[in-house]
Amino acid sequence: MSIRGAAFIAGIYEHPGRDLPNHTIWDIHAEVAIGALADAGLSMSDVDALFCDGTAGFGVLTLCDHLGLRPRYVDSTETGGSSYLAHVGHAAAAIAAGKCSVALVTLAGKPRTGTPPVKWAPGPEAGFEGVWGTASAAHSYALAAQRHMYEFGTTSAQLAEIKVAASIHAQYNPHAFLQNVVTVDEVLESPMIADPLHRLDCCVVTDGGGALVVVSPEVAKKLGKTNAKILGHGEAVKHTSNGRIDLTYTGAVMSGPRAFEEARVSVADVDYASIYDSFTITVLQTIEDLGFCEKGKGGEFVMDGGLVAPFGKLPFNTDGGGLSNNHPSNRGGITKVIEAVRQLRGEAHPAVQVPDVQIALAHGTGGSLGSRHGSVTLLLGQEDA
């Protein structure tokens, strides 16, 4: 059994706010839910499944109560920033199994203006990883970047090209947190946060959120509009492998082939890609691991505008991505799906709209490349794909 064609993404909504001092995260969840349902041409009463991450109060219980939902299917899969891509895959599987027909996926967070960080019970690794002075994801991702540089000769200037491409796209997005176009030199001259990552190798910190509506083919047909067909989904957890961590690759090595196989398309078929960009190194390793270039050649691939829309080798993150546009709740997964759907619909900004997108890829990375993370790859296509 496969989810290929079993479900469609019919509604998307990205909260326009990046600084939301007067919203609670519950307000944001409600706004994005209503927004995505309106985009789909549906209403809250049509929703029969809810997907959210593990950071929202008591997960689906809190959110069903707050939104007034009475779903027959719920899922709080928590794989950090990649959760929402997993939710899409899980929603499609639930729809295929007849468990639901209109699934709502929401994300909301306020890392700029006030939500305290989520406190989970410490994992068994805490005593062995929590005492060395690391305090942010940048410190951990830097370890991956350093090793990649050592093994493959990747340079800081190559990583900077990724931020430059994101910034070129962000200038056209009126909601982007950072709308200024930057140069490689500006990235390299920005303060070093954790060698070899500079400040401009890091994503933005924004309030906000987003939502998706995943529907059955029967519901999609009734909506009478262009919907993004879900072609394939793959997920994987990459961890420290009992002290044998290899910092040069990501879980995309596993999730990518799973998604491509289910979708029955190849890397060469992908017209547009949303690649999780918590840091520039996240993009570089993911591009290699998904097979857009040979392992270790990501640095060469991103040079000379390789990622710049509409005509680069692999137009990516045309909303400006996490690096320039939005990383709501310190989680970029939902915006990756949203921009991929915009590209399929032809609704991206004209300056960055890739012509005739047939196949779009969205990839999420949640957790840390420096320790353990969840990777999720989604392949989406036109209705006749």
Place this chain on the structure above:
Amino acid sequence: MTSLPSPAPMVTTTTEAFWKATSEGRFILQRCDACDLVVWFPRKHCPECWTENLATFDASGEGTVYSYTVIRKVANEYKQATPFVVAYVELAEGPRIMTNIVGCDVDEVRVGMPVAIEFHDTGEGNALYRFHPVNG
């Protein structure tokens, strides 16, 4: 060079023996009797073959730097100690473990550099294991 703080680690019933050994200047590892795997971090079950017979032994305390970063700014108890180095050291016995590199300028650290262990008392009945360069 400022010295690093030595915050006490989280100790559990599973990791008590490991941390007690550090107070005696010993770094112990577990080896699985069934599959011979050297386990990191300490567990009750082998994470490869899931049997429970794990024997402990004293590690050599030698390794090489697998990767590292220099943290330039931080808001935790290491704030006054910046810049400092966080690294993965690959132990001679196999596991790659997170730690700090000390005993040299932060700009002298390199991937592949041979290092040896030293212990820093936390004042709470155990010690943090860190590594310094050795001439190799």
